[in-house]
Amino acid sequence: MHTKTLTEYLASIPRRPYLSDEQIIKSAFERNQLRLTEALLDFQLQYAGYHHQFYGEFFVYGILHEESVHLPTLDVDFDDENPKNILYTCMDCRPSEMRALNEKGVFYRDYTPIAESFTKYLEQRAFRWKLSQRTQWEAVNLAEHVQDAIKEEQPGKLEEFIVAEVSDRYAKVYQPNQDLVIKSMPEQITAWKAAGTRQQLFYFEL
Incomplete structure (x- = not known):
């Protein structure tokens, strides 16, 4: 469930065409011998294609992309250095700006967990956006x-x-x-x- 503020925020930002075919998504995970969890699939279907800019750099949400700048096409980019907590790149952005989710949907920035879910992260962005409308x-x-x-x-x-x-x-x-x-x-x-x-x-x- 989204708050009213998040719903308004998402309506205010652009969304590019995004990959929503579940079979293609599942096949990409299977090809890499990865488990597609409900949290990861939900993220792809709910938020892929949305994006924001930071200092002129684009951050395009999604694990799989049909077209991307920094990520492989129609494939999963992941970090399995810790096999018990694999991190899945969830934004097409510069590699130095690493953004990822683990299988439970916890959102990471630069290998540090910063939000219990991507929805919570977006709620925080939406909160700041709403405040900025006033002053x-x-x-x-x-x-x-x-x-x-x-x-x-x-x-x-x-x-x-x-x-x-x-x-x-x-x-x-x-x-x-x-x-x-x-x-x-x-x-x-x-x-x-x-x-x-x-x-x-x-x-x-x-």
Whole structure:
């Protein structure tokens, strides 16, 4: 199930022709002696063909592509260095920008899991997109001691501000007020505020 925001977001972005023939998809996996899981097939059917741009680079969603720039045509690109957690490339983009799913559908960026599913990842993109419709945002440079304080306070003072539909075990998103958003991940904490505003978080001015 998609939130209303994600449904609106998907309707706003282009979708290229995509491969939806399940037999062709299954054959590609069998040819590589790989198991096509429900999560991987669901991703291909739901999201293949959608794409976004980042600094002018295209990221085209899909495991199999009839036409692609960086991936093999009608074949599966995968990393089986860890046979117990094979990663399947899920975007046609520069190899240095690795994006992948494991068989359970967990979404990886640069070999690090960042969302429990691709849908959750898109919910996070849609959340940011919806916010940007209202106002301009600017990144907040959080000093290390501020990040440490947020980690300490997170289970208590921040929990009431969690945005549940875009949070999971890999990332928690908080919105203390309409002009401040905080994203907490194990490796870092990032924040954004409405451009030109002054924000207070605990005893820190942002």
